[in-house]
Amino acid sequence: MLKTRSLRPMSSEIHDSPDSSRWSRFSEAVFNRRILACVFTGLASGMPLYLLIQLVPAWLRDSGVSLTEIGLFSLVGLPYTWKFLWAPMMDRWRLPLGLRRGWMLLTQIGLIAAIALLGMIDPVSQTSLVALMAFIVAVFSASQDVAIDAYRRELLRDEELGLGNSVHVQAYRISSLVPGSLSLILADLLPWREVFWITAAFMLIGVGLSVVVREPVHAEVRDTGLRAAVIAPFSDYLKRRGVRPLILALVFMVLYKLGDNMATALATPFYLDLGFSKTEIGLVAKHAALWPSIFGGLVGGLIMIRLGINRSLWLFGVVQLLSILGFAVLANTGPVLWLLASVIAFEYLGVGLGTAAFTAYIARESSRTFAATQFALFTALAALPRTLANSTTGVLVDSLGWVSFFLLCAVLAIPGMLLLLWVAPWSGSPTTADDARPPTTEGE
Known part of the structure; x- marks a missing residue:
């Protein structure tokens, strides 16, 4: 009996210790259904984009289309901007399955049809039609991103934004195994038409997500008119941040990933030009890119719990630039x-780290009330260099050569880092987009 009494205070002391309390908060932030849902949002969101930037360029190059034309194909990604x-x-019009889930399901069904039809076109004699169908894929994909990003912003608590968005981004990158690895390997064995049909079938993962998950609880919006729907999200941000911080933040979102996006824009044609086979690219290059980026992103998410988003943007940005x-x-x-x-592994380690912090920053800047519109605006700006600057990469490579081109990409990564002095100072304390509002919880 004495022994039991002597143990109880010790047990209580251990349970209530600061280390135990920190571990409890950490484990709650990592292991929950909200974080698990981010795995599937990433898989559904990433596959269409990687089809456009990896599989389609490889298909065009394998069919004899020039590098300049392939570079111009980046313009079909304009819907992302x-x-x-x-x-x-999409913030206001509710579909039968729900405001978020309804739009997710609609766009995913459209993606399955558009991707399958894309492979039925001759890329040499019908290049314009290929561009049109790829543009349609981009429209459905960008719209799916709007719904998924808004769903994720409403789903996650503020303290989960870093890790949750990191998990989303890494699942996003895992999805590249389909168009960037499996589909390329199948292209050595099957006709391209069948390859695109098989690739399209993987969007059923997104359909399953939309059907299974629950609709989150949405913040109440009193004015449902069209004018308010367009103006309110922007006036909301201006009230919270002000004009100068808004301008700096928007420019930063354009420049932070500029050099990184340009460096990887023609990755698959670059590997082919060096002399690697499609099977080597599918088995070695894609996996060397995937797993370090996943590791970097997940570790980055955990580091952000400790260091915060601001300092992570600095540290991860330096690694991204050097890689x-x-x-x-x-x-x-x-x-x-x-x-x-080795080179790809180091590059994509930096990509994983930088993207994790950058996506968390965008989520922090977005409010729950106008999640779809604000997140769409910010991610559209982030996609701007991938679409416009990347359309010039083919011309730059033809005129500069691959070595000088990559050196230029490293230089172009510097301005975005300098803007961190204002948008995310090292010693600054991060604020959330909803710091003036009571938190909104999702319905589970």
Whole structure:
């Protein structure tokens, strides 16, 4: 009996210790259904984009289309930069399955049909039709992103934004295994038409997500008119931040990933030009890119719990900038398989870290009340360099060569880092987009 009494205070002391309390908060932030849902939002959201930036360029190059034309194909991604124009509609018009789930399901069904039809077109004699169908895929994909990003913003608590968005981004990258690895390997065995049908079938993952998950609780919006739907999200941000911080934040969103996006824009044609086979690219290059980026993103999410978003943007941005230089080394060396794997692994470690912090920053800047519109605007700006600047990459490579091109990409990554002095100072305390509002919880 004495022994039992002596143990009880010790047990209580252990349970109530600061270390135990910190571990409890940490485990709650990591292991829950909200974080698990982010895995499936990433898988559904990433696959269409990787089809456009990895599989379609490989298909065109394999069919004999020039690098300049392939580079111009980046312009079909313009819907990713325009999506904020129709995002207010998706913030207000509720479909039968729900405001978020309804739009997710509708766009996913459209993606399955558009991707399957894309592979039935001859890329050489019907290049314009290929561009049109790829544009339609981009419209459905960008619209799906609007719905999924809004769903995730409403689902996650503020303290989960770093890790939840990191998990989303890494699942997003895992989805590249389908168009960037499996589909390329199948292209050595099957006709391209069948490859696109198989790729389209993987969007059923998104359909399953939309059917199974619950609709989150939405913040109440009193004025449902069209004018309010368009103006209110922007006036809301101006009230919270002000004009100058808004301008700096928007410019930062354009520039932070500029060099990184350009460096990887023509990755698959670059590997083919170096002399690697499609199977080597599918088995080695894609996996060397995928797993380090996943590791970097997940570790980045955990680091952000400790350091915060601001400091993570600084640290991860430096790694991202330096890793771009590895492509210049590879271009100068030639088709050495182990070097290919090493350079890509380091590059995508930086990509994973940088993207995790950048996506968390965007989520922090968005409010729950206007999640679809504000998140769409911010991610559209982030996609702007991928669409416009990347359309010039083919011309730049033809005129500069691969080595000089990658050095230029590293230089273009510097301005975004400098803007961190104002938008995310190292010593600054991060604020959430809803710091003036009571938190909204999701319905589970």
